[in-house]
Amino acid sequence: MSVDPALIEDPYELQKLMGFRITDWSEGYARWELPMSAKLGNRYGIPHGGVYATLLDTAMGFAGCYTGTSDERRLAMTLSLNVNYLSQPKGDLLVAEAHKVGGGRKTFFAEASVMDENGTTLATGTGVFRYRST
Template identity: 60%
Template sequence: MLYAPLDPALDEAPYELQKHLGFQLTHWDTDYARLELPIAPHLMNRAGIPHGGIYATLLDTVMGFAGCYTGTPEHKKLALTLSLTTNFLSRPKGKGLIAEGHRTGGGQRTFFAEGTISDETGEIIARGSGAFRYRNTTL
């Protein structure tokens, strides 16, 4: 399925962790989000491949965004992660990571999501699932 690029009106200023890691929200729509991250030296583990924590962080973030889309910058939703499962499948062959998240269900207070990390060659690197709770605070 093809998704439209991120509406510039919904683009938020990067927060500190996002700035440090270097990922960017590139698509965001109802029940869907996509992040992209160039592979860089500060992301690597001792074996010279991206640290597993990078994959877990990307999955956590992209699935959270997938469940928090409102379509308007005046009404933001935020979520807290209740559980996160990450399965490591391969290592990247390309130069960038692509994380995609889909909200799969839920209700008024909680939602469930699944995510995948691949690279630009199509290599599937990690998959994840999570449960999230909407925060009472709306920005």
């Protein structure tokens, strides 16, 4: 698992705040990781649902935007996002994996899951995305 360093973009502000990073990216696939920290917790001390939603949304968006070159960047915006919350993490690392599952010239569909490092599935999601003009 790796990402060509030439394809890695500078972190945007929310990414810096939360601390997630891309660890694998290829045609139709993206993987992001986020070490758990207290700042990501809700009132019960478990990850806030928005953390899972952000990881799912980000991973799915990237899964549909791979071009293989830094000269030809592709961007997408989320049209629809569905999240299912399934379990609580038992580990300290959240891992989001996403796959592009269909689409056309202007939109695409993706599926993703968030797991902990022990392989427990914590959340799943589906999304519809529109390619943006750059």
